[in-house]
Amino acid sequence: MFKKTIGILGGGQLGKMTALSAQNWDVSLQFLDQDKTFPAGKVCPNFQEGDFKNYDDVYQFGQSCDIITIEIESVNTEALHQLKKEGKTIHPSPEILDIIKDKGLQKEFYIQNNIPTSPFIFAEGKKDIIDKIQNHEISFPFVQKARKGGYDGKGVAVIKTSEDIENKLMDTPSILEEMVKIDKELGVIVARNEKGDTVVYPTVEMVFSEEANLVEYLMSPANITKEQEEQAQKLAIKVIESFNVCGLLAVEMFLSQEGKILINEVAPRPHNSGHHSIDACMTSQYEQLIRAISNMPLGSTTMRSPAIMLNLLGEPEYNGPVYYQGMEECLAIEGVKIHIYGKKVTKPFRKMGHVTIIDQNKESLLKKARFVQQKLKVISNIV
Numbered sequence: 001m002f003k004k005t006i007g008i009l010g011g012g013q014l015g016k017m018t019a020l021s022a023q024n025w026d027v028s029l030q031f032l033d034q035d036k037t038f039p040a041g042k043v044c045p046n047f048q049e050g051d052f053k054n055y056d057d058v059y060q061f062g063q064s065c066d067i068i069t070i071e072i073e074s075v076n077t078e079a080l081h082q083l084k085k086e087g088k089t090i091h092p093s094p095e096i097l098d099i100i101k102d103k104g105l106q107k108e109f110y111i112q113n114n115i116p117t118s119p120f121i122f123a124e125g126k127k128d129i130i131d132k133i134q135n136h137e138i139s140f141p142f143v144q145k146a147r148k149g150g151y152d153g154k155g156v157a158v159i160k161t162s163e164d165i166e167n168k169l170m171d172t173p174s175i176l177e178e179m180v181k182i183d184k185e186l187g188v189i190v191a192r193n194e195k196g197d198t199v200v201y202p203t204v205e206m207v208f209s210e211e212a213n214l215v216e217y218l219m220s221p222a223n224i225t226k227e228q229e230e231q232a233q234k235l236a237i238k239v240i241e242s243f244n245v246c247g248l249l250a251v252e253m254f255l256s257q258e259g260k261i262l263i264n265e266v267a268p269r270p271h272n273s274g275h276h277s278i279d280a281c282m283t284s285q286y287e288q289l290i291r292a293i294s295n296m297p298l299g300s301t302t303m304r305s306p307a308i309m310l311n312l313l314g315e316p317e318y319n320g321p322v323y324y325q326g327m328e329e330c331l332a333i334e335g336v337k338i339h340i341y342g343k344k345v346t347k348p349f350r351k352m353g354h355v356t357i358i359d360q361n362k363e364s365l366l367k368k369a370r371f372v373q374q375k376l377k378v379i380s381n382i383v
């Protein structure tokens with residue numbers, strides 16, 4: 001069962017955490033990314049330096065793998081198509097990756113498969129968008145999303161006024177989405193193996209700070225009704241089955257103020273919204289990925305405890321060798337689990353690690369999370 005070599009395109013923190021869980025079973029794993037000092041390189045000696053966006057690098061890397069998977073979508077899929085033709089197992093399949101990488105094709109897929117999502121239109125670039133506003137094909141407010149290459153909110157612009165057209169509009173092939181009146185943003189991770197078995201994790205809620213307009217923390221289980229939880233989980237299974245994905249699918253959803261659940265977008269890989277599963281669930285999303293793509297029985301997604309996950313981001317004013325301030329105070333608290341990715345240099349808002357807090361009591365869970373949020377800071381001695 002573990003004779004096969006798994007190759008992962010991308011050697012960042014998601015790769016690192018996958019490698020850590022694979023090591024429990026002595027699975028043979030290798031990575032492709034630009035620099036051995038990246039997070040996965042610290043825990044996996046089979047790290048090939050190269051560019052996962054480059055055809056030759058991916059093709060060559062694939063030669064020494066039996067199963068290939070990803071920790072990032074922006075990989076060279078032409079090489080993956082070729083490797084698949086030559087008999088390699090690729091999860092998620094390159095056909096699905098081509099759809100998901102393009103937010104326009106992804107949205108069309110939802111319409112074709114009767115999956116609820118916000119209404120949208122296509123646009124070529126800035127001039128076309130201005131024409132479409134003048135022709136009343138779209139009206140303020142709307143959300144512009146670059147079809148390709150966006151991540152962590154880059155490639156997304158909320159256009160509310162004529163000034164926003166001047167300052168925020170991107171000149172790139174895009175989709176223009178109706179602005180959803182969001183009550184909550186939810187995430188559901190679902191896994192599927194080659195046999196078609198599925199398991200789904202309890203929903204995660206992204207809790208926003210109104211003040212900073214940023215996700216403040218992620219909490220699971222989400223603060224939603226039992227019916228909404230069931231609906232979200234059922235929808236996530238429908239989405240993974242429609243895409244026919246083997247592996248993981250992180251499904252980002254909006255719960256609208258009218259009470260409807262809409263799909264925002266998906267990622268066919270481990271996801272930020274599943275970090276807590278390492279400490280809070282019977283099976284982490286990383287172990288689940290290995291199980292799913294090796295066609296093993298999927299693991300239980302039951303939660304051991306309610307959890308809050310905080311991303312450890314570089315403080316805005318620091319650029320330089322990283323220092324974690326307040327670790328000791330936080331480590332002294334029961335249920336505080338700190339994960340440092342091992343990046344040498346901090347930059348403003350760079351994802352440097354995360355903290356999962358587990359506690360059976362929701363009040364003390366929140367109290368501990370607030371403490372960690374205030375105490376633990378990612379800084380540098382060079383300003």
Ligand SMILES: Nc1ncnc2c1ncn2[C@@H]1O[C@H](COP(=O)(O)OP(=O)(O)OP(=O)(O)O)[C@@H](O)[C@H]1O
Pocket residue numbers: 118143145150151152153154155156177178179180181182185252264265
């Ligand atoms: N149609 C919409 N209506 C209202 N808000 C939206 C809409 N689409 C996106 N947003 C807001 O913008 C955020 C980022 O959008 P999206 O997830 O599509 O982009 P992204 O660049 O892939 O982000 P990330 O990598 O952080 O997931 C969403 O989490 C949501 O807060």
Ligand SMILES: [Mg+2]
Pocket residue numbers: 252265
């Ligand atoms: Mg998103």
